[in-house]
Amino acid sequence: LLGLEIAEKVTGTENKLYIPPDLDRLVDKRTKLFNTDNYFCIMVLDNNNQLIYSKPKMTQQDVYYRLSDDLREPRNNKFAGVTVNVTDDDQTLGKVWVMQSKKSIAYNPETMLLVCILFVALILCGWFTIYLLSRKLSRPIRQVAHAAEQIRNGNYEVNLDLNTREREMNELVESFREMSIRLQQLEEWRALSLAGVTHELKTPVTSIKGLVMAVRDDIVSPEEAKEFLDIALKESERMERMVADLLDYNAMSAGSVAVRRERIDLNLLVGEIIYQWKIAYEDKSPEIELHTPSGTLYTIG
Known part of the structure; x- marks a missing residue:
């Protein structure tokens, strides 16, 4: 666009190029608008490739230094350039060269600042998103951890009324709820079993104690004493069976003991x-x- 604008300005009459007096001011305004660096230059050449105008000021030798031998492309591949023919009535009067370093095009300060701002914004947005997600995911986990602490203290009646959108978290909460109910049932069964075992062991022990004391104190006749000892022997055998059953407790819990x-x-x-x-x-x-x-x-x- 800049090359086209300059080409229109320098078009003259009688098939000659004309450099208007305000061209420097126009170029200065455009370069300030585009925020170009020191590696930006404008050259106007006639049909004989003679330098008519340049910004910044250059000599003919500088033209050969900046352009290739055929004057069709920049000599240094670190520069990018465009050329616009200056025409008048379909007749070419010359050309306008606009050149700039590729580095300044790729690494414009404003562009770099914008990229840095966008990069920082993306980092902050990502951090904020991760923070919100972590809080959302950690809330049910904290409640489950609190419920686990209550179960450790012996309180199995925990309330986990959570309903999250994450399927995995719902499965975790539901599994923990079922585990707490199962633990409560096992604790009740353990207490009941302990009470039953205590009662079942206490009964034959009391019976054996009474029978042996009766025989020791000669309260009964010799025939009855023998009978008492037989009864005590049967009770001791029953106790032995109960103790064997207690030793098989693990097998019974695994369901491998037949009744x-x-x-x-x-x-x-x-x-x-x-x-x-x-x-x-x-x-x-x-x-x-x-x-x-x-x-x-x-x-x-």
């Missing part, structure tokens, strides 16, 4: 329990009456 079911005569079972109770607490136990149906009553246990 053996047998037919049990309830009349005999209840009668034996009452008999052992009377022996152990003969002086303290109230009178117990056993009422059984006329027929035999069986159960599976």
